[in-house]
Amino acid sequence: MNLLVCCKIVPDLDRLSLGDWVIQDQGQIDTAYVRNMINPFDESALELALRLAEGAAPAGLTALTIGGRSADPFLKTLLALGFDRAVRLETQADLRFCPEWIAALIAAYAERGGGQEVLILGRQSGVGDNAMTPLLVAELLKRPCITEVIGLEPAAAGMLRVTSQVDDGLLVQVVRPPLVLAVGNATGTALRVPTLKARMLCAKQRIEVIDAASFDLEAVRERAAQDYALEGMALISHLRAGRIVAGADARATARMLYEECLEQRLRSL
Amino acid sequence: MKYIVVMNGCAGSPAPQAQELNGFLRRPGFPGTAGTTLLFHDGGGAALLPLVATGAVILVQVTRYQPEQVLDILEELAPQLAAELYLFFDDPSGRELSVRLGHRLGGAALTGVRGLGLTPEGFRCTKATYGSHVEAAFLLKRRPCCLALAKGCADPVPVAGPGPEVQVDLDRRMAPPAWVEQAETLPGPAPAGLEDAKFILAIGMGAQTRDRAARLAAIADGLGAELGASRPVVMNAWAPMHRLVGVSGAMTRPALCIVAGASGSAAFMAGIQKSRFIVALNTDDQAPMLKCCDVGAVGDCLPILEELVQLLKHGRA
Numbered sequence: 001m002n003l004l005v006c007c008k009i010v011p012d013l014d015r016l017s018l019g020d021w022v023i024q025d026q027g028q029i030d031t032a033y034v035r036n037m038i039n040p041f042d043e044s045a046l047e048l049a050l051r052l053a054e055g056a057a058p059a060g061l062t063a064l065t066i067g068g069r070s071a072d073p074f075l076k077t078l079l080a081l082g083f084d085r086a087v088r089l090e091t092q093a094d095l096r097f098c099p100e101w102i103a104a105l106i107a108a109y110a111e112r113g114g115g116q117e118v119l120i121l122g123r124q125s126g127v128g129d130n131a132m133t134p135l136l137v138a139e140l141l142k143r144p145c146i147t148e149v150i151g152l153e154p155a156a157a158g159m160l161r162v163t164s165q166v167d168d169g170l171l172v173q174v175v176r177p178p179l180v181l182a183v184g185n186a187t188g189t190a191l192r193v194p195t196l197k198a199r200m201l202c203a204k205q206r207i208e209v210i211d212a213a214s215f216d217l218e219a220v221r222e223r224a225a226q227d228y229a230l231e232g233m234a235l236i237s238h239l240r241a242g243r244i245v246a247g248a249d250a251r252a253t254a255r256m257l258y259e260e261c262l263e264q265r266l267r268s269l
Numbered sequence: 270m271k272y273i274v275v276m277n278g279c280a281g282s283p284a285p286q287a288q289e290l291n292g293f294l295r296r297p298g299f300p301g302t303a304g305t306t307l308l309f310h311d312g313g314g315a316a317l318l319p320l321v322a323t324g325a326v327i328l329v330q331v332t333r334y335q336p337e338q339v340l341d342i343l344e345e346l347a348p349q350l351a352a353e354l355y356l357f358f359d360d361p362s363g364r365e366l367s368v369r370l371g372h373r374l375g376g377a378a379l380t381g382v383r384g385l386g387l388t389p390e391g392f393r394c395t396k397a398t399y400g401s402h403v404e405a406a407f408l409l410k411r412r413p414c415c416l417a418l419a420k421g422c423a424d425p426v427p428v429a430g431p432g433p434e435v436q437v438d439l440d441r442r443m444a445p446p447a448w449v450e451q452a453e454t455l456p457g458p459a460p461a462g463l464e465d466a467k468f469i470l471a472i473g474m475g476a477q478t479r480d481r482a483a484r485l486a487a488i489a490d491g492l493g494a495e496l497g498a499s500r501p502v503v504m505n506a507w508a509p510m511h512r513l514v515g516v517s518g519a520m521t522r523p524a525l526c527i528v529a530g531a532s533g534s535a536a537f538m539a540g541i542q543k544s545r546f547i548v549a550l551n552t553d554d555q556a557p558m559l560k561c562c563d564v565g566a567v568g569d570c571l572p573i574l575e576e577l578v579q580l581l582k583h584g585r586a
Binding site for chain 2: 016017027029127145165168170174190234235250258261265266
């Protein structure tokens with residue numbers, strides 16, 4: 001089975017302190033000084049693919065991202081973890097709110113010669129929070145899609161056993177590729193860490209960089225920007241009084257909390 | 270302006286979402302005037318009619334909820350419905366259908382929508398972005414506009430009135446698609462009831478270990494609180510998924526919420542922001558959570574909470 005796993009490198013927004021959230025001109029927020037990471041839903045997608053590959057002897061395992069060079073260290077890690085190919089579609093474009101263009105690029109890459117039967121993506125990423133890309137990829141490729149995937153296993157005759165969260169529980173399906181899978185809240189799927197030996201062995205393995213413009217999809221991006229015009233942004237504040245209570249020790253602090261603000265509230269519940 | 274509400278009735282009773290949607294429809298400035306609900310069900314459609322917030326309903330019986338088949342039905346019905354706006358719930362089926370239908374109809378789609386207005390240029394929608402730190406406003410020019418509403422987008426309003434007029438009752442039961450060899454639905458755990466809980470103890474990675482998380486769960490019992498958990502806690506399997514609080518879990522509104530060891534990520538905060546009173550416990554005096562609470566204390570949450578259990582049990586004496 002030939003797998004394509006798409007991942008996005010995003011800033012770790014939890015590292016921004018409250019004062020760092022400043023909306024600049026044209027709706028930009030400077031996140032350049034916080035560390036980057038693999039989008040958590042994509043991290044689950046990558047780990048699930050690696051586990052699937054261990055059990056199914058895949059014909060190919062490709063990781064794909066879209067963006068600039070800052071993604072390359074992450075792609076190197078994926079090569080060390082066992083991905084056969086790491087591909088980056090090079091662009092400096094603002095990727096936050098254009099899922100139609102991103103989906104079009106992924107679909108075009110898959111059609112151009114990837115030959116992958118199963119595409120695995122995280123359900124959303126935490127900057128644009130669009131939650132649209134895997135669904136649009138499925139539509140563009142005219143493939144069935146399973147969303148909120150939390151488990152993947154090989155099944156007989158080239159099929160997959162896919163577990164997904166649905167509105168009333170869990171759905172376990174044995175399905176026949178080609179497919180697009182959108183990974184949701186899959187517990188226990190933190191991406192494994194490569195050994196130093198594995199890193200050294202793949203040190204010379206090349207990241208494939210393809211100019212995103214070569215797919216000739218700029219018109220899709222321009223049209224999406226017009227049809228989904230970003231009109232404004234405003235910070236969401238969760239600030240409250242934040243009064244700090246401090247006793248001499250934990251017991252005294254608990255007593256102060258109880259007497260000053262919890263006793264009456266707990267009794268009236 | 271004609272609008273359609275799409276409801277997945279195959280998954281038990283979607284009462285909380287239906288009430289929230291009803292609240293959304295009744296907000297000042299909602300642009301729709303003539304609403305019809307497309308209610309997909311697997312045989313129990315009549316029982317769900319009291320949840321329908323629009324004046325008219327089209328019942329569509331299917332064998333089971335299968336998104337590819339439901340999408341085909343929606344696409345087929347679209348020309349005769351001639352609606353400019355489709356509204357979906359914020360659940361797995363609603364998020365999927367909104368985006369894929371928007372694409373198929375050549376319209377627009379957006380998920381997590383919190384606000385909606387109509388301008389001469391198009392639909393103006395607001396939604397949370399940047400992990401719920403920033404609200405962004407978008408002008409969507411294509412029609413129809415297919416929107417999945419965010420959880421908590423409106424205060425719930427019980428559906429009242431004479432009930433909807435059933436316009437059509439369709440039978441679209443069919444065999445599963447050829448690519449599905451086998452399908453089995455396993456019931457999920459009983460709902461934790463976090464949306465309706467009056468008192469929640471919400472734990473974060475400050476729990477530190479699985480054992481300590483288990484102790485915090487016992488403390489929640491001792492306090493008479495429902496246990497909630499941040500996303501990292503459930504992703505580590507220290508608490509079950511149905512205890513998840515935040516954007517991808519429960520959007521709660523308790524009278525009292527004690528937050529133990531959660532740093533206060535915006536996605537988590539979105540799930541507790543409607544709490545009447547928030548107490549935060551954190552070892553890090555710089556944790557954002559301590560600025561987003563009514564009262565906070567710096568220190569290990571476990572001994573403080575264990576003492577609180579004793580105080581609750583025995584009083585001040």
